[in-house]
Amino acid sequence: MTPTEKPKTETPPLSMDTFLQGIWRENPVLVMMLGMCPTMAVTNSLGNALGMGLATTFVLIGSNALVSMLRKRVPGTVRIATYIVIIASFTTVVDYAIQGISLALYSALGAFIQLIVVNCIILGRAEAYASRRPVLHSMVNAGGVGIGFTLGLVLLGGVRELLGSGSLLGFPVFGPGFQPWVIMLLPPGGFFVLGTWLLLFNWLRGRQPGVAPTPAPVHDHGR
Amino acid sequence: MMATLGITALVAGVLVVAAFEITRPQIEANRRQVLEQTVLRVLPGASTRQSFVVSADQLRPLHNGDTDGAVVHAGYDHNGRLVGIAAEAAARGYQDIIRLLYAYSPDCECITAIHVLSNKDTPGIGDKISTDPAFLANFRALAAQLNAERSALGHAIVTVKHGKKVAAWEIDAISGATVSSRAIGKALNDSAQRLVPVLQQQLTVLTRAPRETP
Numbered sequence: 101m102t103p104t105e106k107p108k109t110e111t112p113p114l115s116m117d118t119f120l121q122g123i124w125r126e127n128p129v130l131v132m133m134l135g136m137c138p139t140m141a142v143t144n145s146l147g148n149a150l151g152m153g154l155a156t157t158f159v160l161i162g163s164n165a166l167v168s169m170l171r172k173r174v175p176g177t178v179r180i181a182t183y184i185v186i187i188a189s190f191t192t193v194v195d196y197a198i199q200g201i202s203l204a205l206y207s208a209l210g211a212f213i214q215l216i217v218v219n220c221i222i223l224g225r226a227e228a229y230a231s232r233r234p235v236l237h238s239m240v241n242a243g244g245v246g247i248g249f250t251l252g253l254v255l256l257g258g259v260r261e262l263l264g265s266g267s268l269l270g271f272p273v274f275g276p277g278f279q280p281w282v283i284m285l286l287p288p289g290g291f292f293v294l295g296t297w298l299l300l301f302n303w304l305r306g307r308q309p310g311v312a313p314t315p316a317p318v319h320d321h322g323r
Numbered sequence: 324m325m326a327t328l329g330i331t332a333l334v335a336g337v338l339v340v341a342a343f344e345i346t347r348p349q350i351e352a353n354r355r356q357v358l359e360q361t362v363l364r365v366l367p368g369a370s371t372r373q374s375f376v377v378s379a380d381q382l383r384p385l386h387n388g389d390t391d392g393a394v395v396h397a398g399y400d401h402n403g404r405l406v407g408i409a410a411e412a413a414a415r416g417y418q419d420i421i422r423l424l425y426a427y428s429p430d431c432e433c434i435t436a437i438h439v440l441s442n443k444d445t446p447g448i449g450d451k452i453s454t455d456p457a458f459l460a461n462f463r464a465l466a467a468q469l470n471a472e473r474s475a476l477g478h479a480i481v482t483v484k485h486g487k488k489v490a491a492w493e494i495d496a497i498s499g500a501t502v503s504s505r506a507i508g509k510a511l512n513d514s515a516q517r518l519v520p521v522l523q524q525q526l527t528v529l530t531r532a533p534r535e536t537p
Contacts, residue, residue, distance in 0.1 A: 144446055166334065170327065170330075170331065173327045173330075174327055174331075175324045175327065178324065178328065182327070182328065182331050185331055185332060185335050186331065186334075186335060188335070189334070189335035189336075189338045189339050190338070192338075192339045192342060192343075193338055193339065193342035196342045196343055196345075196346040196347075196350065197342065197346060199346065199350045199353070200346035200349035200350050200353065202353070203350075203353050203354065203357050204357075207441055210443065264446075264447070280447070282446075282447035282448075283447075285446040285447045286445065286446065286447060
């Protein structure tokens with residue numbers, strides 16, 4: 101991915117921004133507030149958050165590439181069905197891969213691996229980006245969004261595991277005297293931590309010159 | 324349009340089948356390894372295991388693809404002596420089915436350990452069933468003796484309220500996690516009522532096994 105690569109059509113040239121917008125300016129978790137179901141459900145430990153983030157990233161890149169390849173052939177009337185089939189295939193691949201890597205992680209993530217199929221981040225990327233851009237653009241952009249999603253999950257999962265279990269990736273951090281803050285592992289803790297991160301990020305964005313702390317653009321993807 | 328949909332479906336199918344075929348050996352190896360570890364964990368002192376199928380009142384060594392009945396795993400120590408039998412049990416918890424592996428010792432006719440395999444109950448509350456030391460102490464010697472006819476347990480295994488345990492076949496619930504604790508009691512009772520009579524009756528098959536099938 102170098103800036104010298106020439107775009108084929110009217111799409112803007114492949115730049116660092118294609119990659120970075122998903123991580124910072126359009127971060128799915130911290131700015132766009134997309135994919136909140138898995139975000140809330142699997143971030144009770146850093147390991148789960150990392151696993152879920154990477155699984156979603158893989159599905160994002162794979163499905164975006166395929167959607168982009170087929171973008172001129174898929175008729176508009178059946179495009180959503182086609183995207184779902186493509187996303188479901190990659191989700192199944194990830195499902196088997198995680199079972200092959202670690203059954204402990206697989207049982208911890210539970211149904212949320214299969215639910216990547218209906219993750220609005222992925223469908224949103226396929227519909228709003230990959231269906232109109234060349235393959236390389238789509239993959240780079242999907243990689244950025246995936247890493248942004250992983251980053252969001254890791255921020256939540258790290259804090260929740262640290263406070264709720266007193267450990268990081270399963271290793272105790274605070275020593276035996278620490279009284280775990282159990283509510284952090286429960287859904288309310290997820291909202292507390294997410295709220296605090298959003299506060300911090302909105303404050304940071306507001307401090308940047310020329311950027312008003314406006315709310316994220318409304319993307320209605322169903323959930 | 325049909326061609327595009329056909330191509331998409333074909334690519335999807337190839338992807339899924341390829342992923343399944345590539346990962347299958349690894350997944351099976353993982354499953355075996357996890358089972359091996361958990362069986363040997365609930366049966367301390369055991370170094371080898373052998374699996375059997377229990378159906379009706381029969382007990383036979385497990386062969387590939389034989390799923391007609393409940394699977395139990397007998398653990399043996401270095402000298403080939405039967406240490407205990409591990410079996411799977413399951414019951415409805417607070418959120419979802421709780422699955423666990425328990426160890427039954429034919430010598431003391433009691434349950435000597437449990438290990439929770441899957442549990443989706445509330446983290447920090449319902450998942451104490453796998454971590455709370457006081458609760459796990461229930462299962463160091465939980466009585467599972469047969470009745471006089473040797474057809475079922477003499478006393479059903481029950482979970483009682485926290486601090487109310489008096490008999491050896493009662494489980495002292497975790498305060499605040501009663502539903503999850505009760506599920507353990509129910510799972511153990513359901514499984515033991517069915518398996519223990521057969522295991523005791525077929526004990527010679529189990530104790531002989533390691534010498535007959537290397």
